[in-house]
Amino acid sequence: MKSSVLNDFSLQTTDFSSLENLPNLAFVNEYFGMVLNIGPYRNNFIRIGHPYRFVEGRILWVTEGNADFELTLEEYHIEKGDIILLAPETIMELKSCSDAFTMMGIIYKENIPVGKNLIIHAGKNDWHETVRLANILWDIARHTPFRRETVSHIVSSIISDIQDINRAELEQIPKKRKTRQEQVFSKFKKLVNEHCCRHRTIPFYADELALTPHYLSSLITKISGQSVMYWINRATLIQAKVLLKNKDILVSEVADRLNFPSQSAFGFFFKRETGMTPSEYQKAD
Structure with a gap:
């Protein structure tokens, strides 16, 4: 390819x-x-x-x-x-x-x-x-x-x-110490930005942060008002949009680069998040 x-x-x-x-x-x-x-x-x-x-x-x-x-x-x-x-x-x-x-x-x-x-x-x-x-x-x-x-x-x-x-x-500026929860949330977002193209499961990020999946889920929801998967999907969607805006790249290649099991799985994810198919987004101005 x-x-x-x-x-x-x-x-x-x-x-x-x-x-x-x-x-x-x-x-x-x-x-x-x-x-x-x-x-x-x-x-x-x-x-x-x-x-x-x-x-x-x-x-x-x-x-x-x-x-x-x-x-x-x-x-x-x-x-x-x-x-x-x-x-x-x-x-x-x-x-x-x-x-x-x-x-x-x-x-x-x-x-x-x-x-x-x-x-x-x-x-x-x-x-x-x-x-x-x-x-x-x-x-x-x-x-x-x-x-x-x-x-x-x-x-x-x-x-x-x-x-x-x-x-x-x-x-x-007087330094305001981050709480333990705020520190975890910052590290979590950094990890998501680095790894969302390959890893999109709660256990992966929980393991990276030395936490249980249940605790990570409850902590992220409590501090941000959004779920762990919300942040993972949001970072993944940004990466997908960047790739799709290159008119020369195939949708199947985007799906592969983002580690989706198939082009249809990527298409389902993208339409669920945006209301558009990857091809429709790629063609839009």
């Missing part, structure tokens, strides 16, 4: 042709991309209600408006003045946004350690500090020939600065 690229938003697979005639707005090559104003072209790349896997890392500045999105089974609200740092291979779904919502964004292919995603409600000085670095990066990136190493160092400096800002903010 033919192997397919599974990523919806990558420097290698995304069509940036809509930006080609806008040299004052965007710069994109095989190693790096930067867009100064995503707003007018948002629907060209990211549509509300569709999950996307970002192959490369991202740095985003919200320059106008606000939005709600889901990231690794967590929901976030962002607004003007926020800075977002996303590690490679992150899956994100835009839930809603204001008409004015726009961002400045950097896409980097270089292997720069990030560790974890960050969403920072930055102060005015911190915001302008990172934007000044981004402006320097914009000037350097458009130099001919492309200065890949210099660009990589500046991107790394921006990431380090954002991480330093985050650490400074955390030090000023």
Whole structure:
């Protein structure tokens, strides 16, 4: 069976042709991309209600408006003045946004350690500090020939600065210790994100957390108001949608990659969760 690229938003697979005639707005090559104003072209790349896997890392500045999105089974609200740092291979779904919502964004292919995603409600000085670095990066990136190493160092400096800002903010906020149940719930969601493509049974996650299936079920329901299977199915559905949005991948291949026993079993699951067949979803805009 033919192997397919599974990523919806990558420097290698995304069509940036809509930006080609806008040299004052965007710069994109095989190693790096930067867009100064995503707003007018948002629907060209990211549509509300569709999950996307970002192959490369991202740095985003919200320059106008606000939005709600889901990231690794967590929901976030962002607004003007926020800075977002996303590690490679992150899956994100835009839930809603204001008409004015726009961002400045950097896409980097270089292997720069990030560790974890960050969403920072930055102060005015911190915001302008990172934007000044981004402006320097914009000037350097458009130099001919492309200065890949210099660009990589500046991107790394921006990431380090954002991480330093985050650490400074955390030090000023009194630490609230998570309860034992909250810690288990966080670990459970992390495990589900990592393993839902292969494992979708309660005993598997209970074993990973050294708990009984009954206790895990009651704990997750108590703390979240939803069952263990709700979270497993939700994570699985996100993975399925990401795969299906690649028009070249067969439904049977998606079923196989998600470890369903058959294409019909996958189809039954997908229609139960969405009201659409996988093929209908794949063909929809």
